[in-house]
C-alpha cells in the first residue's frame with residue numbers, strides 16, 4: 001500500500017515493557033476465552049468497597065440486550081484516584097499545571113493537596129444541595145479546578161457533564177437542559193493562545209435559555225464580570241466555609257459517573273453515559289499498558305478535558321494509576337511553534353499524547369522548532385482523534401521522537417471510554433498509520449456494509465465490535481432507545497462504530513474514517529446534521545446540506561451547500577454572515593470552510609439528498625459522479641459543478 005518503513009519492536013522495549021508479544025497474546029486470549037477471570041484480575045487494580053463477584057453480564061442480542069460489569073461491586077472513583085495514594089504517594093505530584101503563557105507561574109499539586117481541594121469542593125457542592133445522581137455541568141478551561149470539579153462530583157456521586165469551553169451559549173444551554181442540570185461550574189474567562197474566552201458571559205447567555213439554580217465561578221483571568229444575585233457564587237466563597245473531610249459515597253459499579261455530549265449522524269448531540277466500575281478499570285488499564293506507565297514518570301496528554309480523551313487520559317486513567325499528569329492550558333503554536341517541546345523539556349515528560357491535526361500544523365512550520373529542543377526524556381508518543389496519515393506519523397517518529405520512541409496510534413471513541421485498537425510498544429511492530437491490534441477484551445470485526453455479513457482475512461469493511469468491554473457506554477442519557485437504535489440496529493447483535501476499516505495480511509487494522517454522516521474536524525466530531533440545522537436557523541437559508549472535504553491540517557473541513565430563500569441575493573456578504581452565524585450558533589470548531597450557494601440540491605424522487613454527489617464535489621473528485629439518473633432533477637448537478645470553488 002505504501003512505502004513507509006515498518007518498525008520492529010526494539011530489543012529494549014521487548015525486554016522491559018509491561019506487555020510484550022508473548023504476554024499480549026496470552027492476555028488477549030484469556031480476556032476472550034475466560035472474561036470473568038481476566039476482568040476480576042484486572043479489577044484488582046482498583047480499591048473496591050465491596051468486591052464484585054459478578055463480573056461480565058452483557059449481551060448485544062436484540063432480544064436480550066443488556067450491559068453490566070462488576071454489577072455487585074461498589075467503589076468510589078475519586079477515592080481510587082486520591083485517598084488510596086495518600087499513604088505512599090501523598091507528597092508525589094498529581095497534577096502539573098502549565099499555563100497558556102510560559103511566563104505565568106505554573107502550579108504543582110501533590111496528591112495530598114489535590115485530595116484536600118477535592119474534599120472541600122465536594123463539600124461545597126453538597127452545601128449547595130447537590131446529591132448523588134444529580135447532574136453538574138462543567139464549563140471550565142484547562143485549569144486544575146476542572147479536575148477538582150470532576151473528582152468532587154465523583155466523590156459525592158454526582159454525574160458530571162463537561163461542555164467544551166469553546167462551545168457557544170446555545171450549545172451550552174442545550175446540553176444543560178438535556179440532562180436537566182441545576183448547577184454550572186465555570187470561570188470568569190478562559191485563556192488560549194493569548195486570547196480570552198468569555199466563559200462567564202457565555203454562561204449568562206445560556207442561562208437565559210436553560211434553568212439553572214447555581215453558577216459557581218472561578219476567578220482565573222481576574223476579568224470584571226457581573227454576578228447575578230442569588231445565583232452566582234465565587235468559587236473561593238463556595239469552598240471557604242468547608243473543611244477537607246468528605247467521605248466518599250459508596251457507588252455501585254453500574255452507577256453513572258459522567259455524561260459527555262458527542263455528535264452523531266442525526267439530530268442533536270447525544271449524552272453518552274458512562275458508569276463507574278467498568279469505566280474505571282478500562283481507563284486505568286489502558287493508561288498503564290498503552291503508555292507503559294510507571295509511577296514517578298511525568299505523563300502528558302495534551303487533550304482538553306472537554307473531550308473524552310481529557311476525561312480518560314488527563315484525569316481518571318492517570319490519577320487512578322497514581323501518575324503525575326500534566327495539564328496544559330495553552331496551544332501548540334503560542335508563543336511559538338516550539339511550545340509543546342519546550343514543555344516536554346521543562347518537566348522531562350516521558351509519555352506524550354496528542355492529535356494528528358496538531359502534528360500536521362506543526363510539521364508545516366519546519367523541523368527547526370522541534371530540533372532546537374532536547375526531548376530526550378520522551379519514551380513513547382501517542383496519537384488520537386483521527387486517522388494519522390503516514391507522513392505525519394513519520395514526522396512524529398523521526399523528528400519529534402528522534403527515531404527512538406514508539407508511537408501508539410490509539411483508535412477509540414467517546415462511546416468506548418478508552419483505547420480499543422492500538423499497537424503496544426513492547427508487543428507489536430509499528431506500521432505508520434495503522435491502529436493495529438485490539439486491546440484486551442475487544443473483539444473487532446469487519447462487515448460488508450451492503451448485507452452486514454462478517455468478512456474475514458485481508459479486506460475492508462464497516463468496523464464493528466462483537467461483544468461488550470468494561471469501558472463501554474451504557475446508554476444515551478434519557479433516551480435508551482436512541483442508544484440501541486444508533487449502535488446496535490444497523491448490524492443486529494453487533495456494536496457499530498460508524499468507522500470504516502481495513503485489515504491487512506498481517507491482521508493489522510487501519511481505520512479509514514467515518515462512514516456515517518459525522519465529520520472529523522481537527523479531531524473533533526461534528527455531525528453534519530448539526531451544522532445544517534444551525535444554517536437553516538438563519539432567515540435567509542431555505543435548505544442546507546453539509547459534507548466533509550479533505551483539509552491539509554484539519555484532516556477534514558466543513559463544506560456547506562446552501563439554498564437561500566427566494567428573493568435573497570447570494571452575495572459575498574451573506575456568505576461571510578453565514579460562516580459567522582454557524583460559529584456563533586455552535587462554536588468556532590464548526591466554522592464552515594466553504595459555503596457554496598446552490599439553487600437546488602441533488603435529491604432523489606423521494607426527496608433524499610444524495611450526499612454521495614455532494615461529497616464528490618467537495619472532494620473535487622468529479623470525474624465519476626456515479627449514477628445520477630435517479631435524481632429528481634439531474635440538471636442541478638451541472639450548476640453545482642459550475643459553481644464549485646474548485647471549478648474557479
Ligand code: 6R9
Nearest residue numbers: 384385386387409410411412413414511514
Ligand atoms: C477518542 C476520540 C471518535 C472518532 C472515531 C474515529 C476517530 C479517533 C482515531 C480515529 C483513526 C485513530 N478516531 N481516534 N480514527 N485513528 N487513532 O477521538 O473520540 O471524539 O468520540 O471521536 O474519531 O472516526 O469514530 P471521539
